[in-house]
Amino acid sequence: MARARNEERRTEIVRAALEVIAERGYRGASLSAVAERVGLTQQGLLHYFPTKEALLVAVLEERDRWDTGGGRGREHWRLDLLESLVEYNAMRPGIVQTFSALLGESVTEDHPARAFFTERYAQTRAHLAAVLRAEFGDELPGGLTPERAAPLLTAVMDGLQYQWLLDPEAVDMPAAFRDFLALLREGRVGVA
Amino acid sequence: MARARNEERRTEIVRAALEVIAERGYRGASLSAVAERVGLTQQGLLHYFPTKEALLVAVLEERDRWDTGGGRGREHWRLDLLESLVEYNAMRPGIVQTFSALLGESVTEDHPARAFFTERYAQTRAHLAAVLRAEFGDELPGGLTPERAAPLLTAVMDGLQYQWLLDPEAVDMPAAFRDFLALLREGRVGVA
Numbered sequence: 001m002a003r004a005r006n007e008e009r010r011t012e013i014v015r016a017a018l019e020v021i022a023e024r025g026y027r028g029a030s031l032s033a034v035a036e037r038v039g040l041t042q043q044g045l046l047h048y049f050p051t052k053e054a055l056l057v058a059v060l061e062e063r064d065r066w067d068t069g070g071g072r073g074r075e076h077w078r079l080d081l082l083e084s085l086v087e088y089n090a091m092r093p094g095i096v097q098t099f100s101a102l103l104g105e106s107v108t109e110d111h112p113a114r115a116f117f118t119e120r121y122a123q124t125r126a127h128l129a130a131v132l133r134a135e136f137g138d139e140l141p142g143g144l145t146p147e148r149a150a151p152l153l154t155a156v157m158d159g160l161q162y163q164w165l166l167d168p169e170a171v172d173m174p175a176a177f178r179d180f181l182a183l184l185r186e187g188r189v190g191v192a
Numbered sequence: 193m194a195r196a197r198n199e200e201r202r203t204e205i206v207r208a209a210l211e212v213i214a215e216r217g218y219r220g221a222s223l224s225a226v227a228e229r230v231g232l233t234q235q236g237l238l239h240y241f242p243t244k245e246a247l248l249v250a251v252l253e254e255r256d257r258w259d260t261g262g263g264r265g266r267e268h269w270r271l272d273l274l275e276s277l278v279e280y281n282a283m284r285p286g287i288v289q290t291f292s293a294l295l296g297e298s299v300t301e302d303h304p305a306r307a308f309f310t311e312r313y314a315q316t317r318a319h320l321a322a323v324l325r326a327e328f329g330d331e332l333p334g335g336l337t338p339e340r341a342a343p344l345l346t347a348v349m350d351g352l353q354y355q356w357l358l359d360p361e362a363v364d365m366p367a368a369f370r371d372f373l374a375l376l377r378e379g380r381v382g383v384a
Contacts, residue, residue: 026300097299104296107289107357108218118358125355125362141333142374151368152375155351156344163317163343165299166310170317176343182334183344183375 010048010058013038017059022094026101031055053112056102060116063095077131079181086157086177093165100161125150132184141186149184156180202240202250205230209251214286218293223247245304248294252308255287269323271373278349278369285357292353317342324376333378341376348372 016037021029031052035045049055067085068077089096106113125147132146132153140149156177164173208229213221223244227237241247259277260269281288298305317339324338324345332341348369356365 028301100299101296103354104293104299107292107296107354109220114358117354121355121358122362140375141378142371142376144371144375148368148371149375151352151355151363152348152372155355155368156347157351158354159347159349159351160343162295162299162309162350163313163347166306166313170314171343176340176347179334179336179340180344183332183336183341184334186333186378 006048009038011062013040013045013048013055014058014062017055018062018095021059021098022092025094026098029056029098051112053102053105056098057113057116059095060099060102063099064120077127079131079135079184082131082153082157083174083178083181086160087174089161090164090173093168096161097165100158100165103158121154124154128153136184140184153180153184198240201230203254205232205237205240205247206250206254209247210254210287213251213290214284217286218290221248221290243304245294245297248290249305249308251287252291252294255291256312269319271323271327271376274323274345274349275366275370275373278352279366281353282356282365285360288353289357292350292357295350313346316346320345328376332376345372345376 013034017029017034020033020037024033029052031045031049032042034055035042038045045055049058067088102113103117105111106117129146129150132140132149136146138145140146144152160171160173160176163171205226209221209226212225212229216225221244223237223241224234226247227234230237237247241250259280294305295309297303298309321338321342324332324341328338330337332338336344352363352365352368355363
């Protein structure tokens with residue numbers, strides 16, 4: 001019972017953090033701003049999340065759960081759903097900024113979010129390879145296998161986010177992502 | 193004369209910073225470690241570079257000058273030189289980590305490196321579009337123009353760096369980059 005209340009409280013804090021991020025961006029999302037929103041002292045919040053990084057990782061995990069359809073999981077992804085995901089991301093710069101900023105930090109020595117991103121990438125590459133295999137079979141243009149194309153698909157999504165966050169007028173993120181899919185589908189012109 | 197000495201001192205500091213980064217990584221490259229190496233107090237160093245971010249931006253600018261062949265400039269880049277650049281990057285994780293970490297920070301509000309990265313991306317996209325046009329003409333696979341493929345080429349390079357920094361055993365960055373070039377060249381099989 002205490003455990004269930006604890007879980008409920010954590011969920012409430014993660015949702016509040018998501019709201020604060022959407023309103024104020026990565027830097028504005030301080031632990032004290034989140035604590036205030038849920039009616040806790042900062043000390044009280046630290047009981048649930050010992051660091052800002054731990055809270056932000058929980059926010060990104062929660063987003064992943066939503067984006068992958070909760071219980072259904074990523075095995076149901078298709079390339080056109082990825083396209084919609086990128087379009088959706090273009091409407092929520094706060095969370096994309098949080099992902100991108102924390103990813104940047106995570107490559108530094110002993111960063112608390114390093115394990116999260118390393119593990120997430122391994123999963124993402126495996127899932128995207130399965131998505132690509134379902135759409136293209138074992139061979140993609142350029143002689144690539146789904147396993148070799150998956151890191152590229154992942155890299156394009158992440159890399160475009162930085163360009164778009166820095167200069168949204170210059171980079172149409174969803175259009176650029178569709179361009180990459182066109183490149184992948186090139187070898188299939190006239191096949192369908 | 194004083195001006196020339198000043199420039200010389202700045203260059204010396206930037207080189208020292210590059211060494212410290214190579215040895216100790218992004219987090220280890222503190223202003224005090226760099227100051228010590230060039231025989232300055234931290235206060236003395238601040239006269240040349242008022243913040244750690246300003247120093248790191250100067251390091252990245254210096255790297256860009258070297259990588260683009262100094263005076264010759266980026267207009268001489270070719271796709272196979274880009275391939276060599278990615279191979280070279282795979283041997284210098286310290287500077288790649290510094291680029292990636294600072295890029296991550298730069299997307300947050302009012303960050304001092306934001307202008308540097310925004311401007312650098314605009315230049316990079318323009319230069320890469322010229323490189324792609326020289327190699328492919330006006331139309332690439334998937335019906336893309338060089339201008340539409342350039343942000344993708346940029347995104348792949350940046351995105352692969354994060355995956356490689358986090359898990360160098362799992363991601364062969366140079367091989368993955370060559371895979372992307374194979375994708376771009378797909379439409380030209382049998383043409384050459």
